[in-house]
Amino acid sequence: KTLAAERLTSITRAAENEQAIETVIIAKGFEKCVVIISDESVNVVVKSDEDGLLPSETVQIQDAVTSVAATNLENIKIIQIK
Numbered sequence: 001k002t003l004a005a006e007r008l009t010s011i012t013r014a015a016e017n018e019q020a021i022e023t024v025i026i027a028k029g030f031e032k033c034v035v036i037i038s039d040e041s042v043n044v045v046v047k048s049d050e051d052g053l054l055p056s057e058t059v060q061i062q063d064a065v066t067s068v069a070a071t072n073l074e075n076i077k078i079i080q081i082k
Helices: 002-027 055-068
Strands: 033-037 042-047 076-081
Touching: 002 033, 002 042, 002 055, 042 055, 055 076
Parallel strands: 042 076
Antiparallel strands: 033 042
């Protein structure tokens, strides 16, 4: 029972962090964004233009993730969709 409660808390925290990161990224001017947090990584799916993300935009996304989720840059994967 305790293990299930801990897992539920973990899932709830991840969902709240996903939503918070999405809100920050969209507030920075990105049109669409979906964040998926797993035990080992944070995947960010973001809409980009034809030329892809600029380095400065990549840094903005990384900053949004690290400001909300306690993770290292190497655990962040940014997936661009057009």
